[in-house]
Amino acid sequence: MSQKRESAIVGIHEYPKRYAPDVSAMDIKAISIKAALDDAGLSWSDIDGLYDAQDGEGGGGLGLAAYLGIKPTVIDTTSVGGSSYEFHTAHAMRDIASGKCNVAVLSYGSKAASLRTPIGTGGVSGGGNWQANMEASYGQTLISNYAMVAHRHMHEYGTTSEQLAQISVSTRHHAMRNPQAVQAMTDLQFEGIGEITVEDVLDSRVIADPLHLLECCMVSDGGGALIIVSKEIAEKTNKPPVWLLGSGEATKYRENGGDITTSAGAQSAPIAFSEAGVSPSEIDIAMVYDSFSITVAVCLEDLGFCAKGEAGSYIGDGKLRYDQPGGPALNTDGGGLSSNHPGMRGLFLLLESVRQLRGESTSQVENAKLAVAHGNGGLLGGNHTGGTIILAAD
Template sequence: MSIRGKAYIMGAFEHPLRDAPDKTTPQLHAECAAGALADAGLSKDDVDGYFCAGDAPGFGGLSMIDYMGLTNVRHLDSTETGGSSYIVHVGHAAEAIAAGKCSVALITLAGRPRQARGGGGRGGFGEPAPEAGFENIYGGSTHNTYGMCAMRHMYEYGTTSEQLAWIKVAASHHAQWNEHAFLKDVVTVEEVVNSRMIADPLHLLDCCVVTDGGGALIVTSPEVAKSLKRPKVRVLGAGEAPKGPRGGLDLDLTYSGAVWSGPRAFEEAGVRPADIKYASIYDSFTITVLMQIEDLGFCEKGHGGKFVADGNLISGVGRLPFNTDGGGLCNNHPTNRGGITKVIEAVRQLRGEAHPKVQVANCDLAIAQGTGGSLGTRHGSATVILEREA
């Protein structure tokens, strides 16, 4: 069953806070939900489907449904794929709506990583992840596993630190117009490559910000969408895929799961990469962006460095405007899960509600792409293609 045209994103909200010492995580979830519902012109009593991931506290969806007073929920999804979870949830919400399981789906994310740091490498309910005993002894971290990907890409294709730096430069050019962005200063290639080394070859400014906050989305049936007085953003296609080392059988660090999730989304949407006007690309690190741009088909594998150089990602200048809110590199990366913010900015662009300085002209087709986990070990990839309906 195809989801093409069977669901619409009618509400989107990004929490304005980047540091929230006086709020709880459930409060942030609830405030994001209220913001998205208000944006759509709906109330919590209209919600009959709820979607969240591992950032939801307590018993996840069960706790949040009760906390937010959602009394009419008949469909619940708490799929967890790390940072790509909320792009997955857009596709899952569209599937549930197309199947008649719900008609108004609420998706929320929230977290407070700046207030309380948590450890990684563990699965649900405190049990160690199955690979922990085989991999943790080598001291892998988020930073150095992404560094391995960057180093291998440089070895295979001649990619340079200066080319990666252009991704941060583009993000900073966009973030300067976002009043809520965590980092608003425009940076240069020289500043990026001269910032201190974090995990060779990734420098400090190659890394995303760490913020509190959250966001929410409302996905509805076509019938509900027609009743609302908001611009309609139609879900055209979605794809998802896992990628892992398979016990050492697949150790190619130069590509992501987008090589599978992207083509699936494009096929369902009936469009090509060349048709895309705006791209929201998950940007935990600069190398994350470069690899996904290649894997989605915006350029040939190994040509990503040349593609992003000289400002090709800057709105109004480049061939593929990306992350016009500043992205995770400069704006917001709540609870280390940036997928939902990618969909939110894509919705803004399609509605014509992005900042005038970064609004893409005639933006009618956008992609939101995310990875969650680690490019250097295992991760989930999710792709959603969205269209403005005239």
């Protein structure tokens, strides 16, 4: 299959702070959009496509354009949790290919840390609708939902906590090489800021069996932005474009008799790889949503890096680090576990993919040519979405 290179990411910005009590989420979005436009060599008035996950105070489809003072011709407010930005990218690819817009902007801002939003342990069901009324009485937390996936994965395939812990160990190694991640752990008052071992992970307290604290992402402030443009504009921007080769979108939910160890990624990934005309074995960089260790394990399988049920032994082979052969490097910025997770991490998966394919990562994989960014939004053991994007260096 011939690869189509019709749209590219040409500007990125990751808001550097993870604790930012003195700015609003809308400030973070605007600051990041300006910086990403500067990175690309484009201007505020060039924006004609706005993609937004309805984050930020008074933003969303009704407020963000007004806040920025622009009049885009495409407004897409798909809000499907942490994978929203993979969905936005997929939609921007389509909108640019069809000529509806030429300069698409994705942005994210969140104050989850400074507002002390109880994302992981606050309970997920408020009651009052068809699903919440069936779940509100049982004290489900977000973490315990993912933990139920981990238990079933262990039951069916013999996966162990030691194997899952390797995900945290490898991504912490990447985080320690990323000054923003080290600053994040400092500002968010992590107990130990340094390399960690499997024993450290297993010795950290259990939040919801079988998931330990060090298998859970941080809760940070933060945000960022990225700029996607048409091929014609990509030829004139500051830095080498990072091409968008394929996209896939899918959803999954609790089903009678369903397999909880398989995520929406099993549907979205083959669509994206097929459109891109590449196979998982060709991928250099795997940016996989690491809300929890189990999310990565399930998604590595669903992305096709190993067979269903084999993530434990795959991870155990030590393939995840940026300097190890045998498979793509995982979450080279430090991931949500150790660098940045303000609630919806999907944008950062794309940002680090771009840094790698430009040669700008703090854990740079030599000669990186192909990356996959896979977002998982919502609850891995309940309603969730999978968004897969395949990216290529110029």
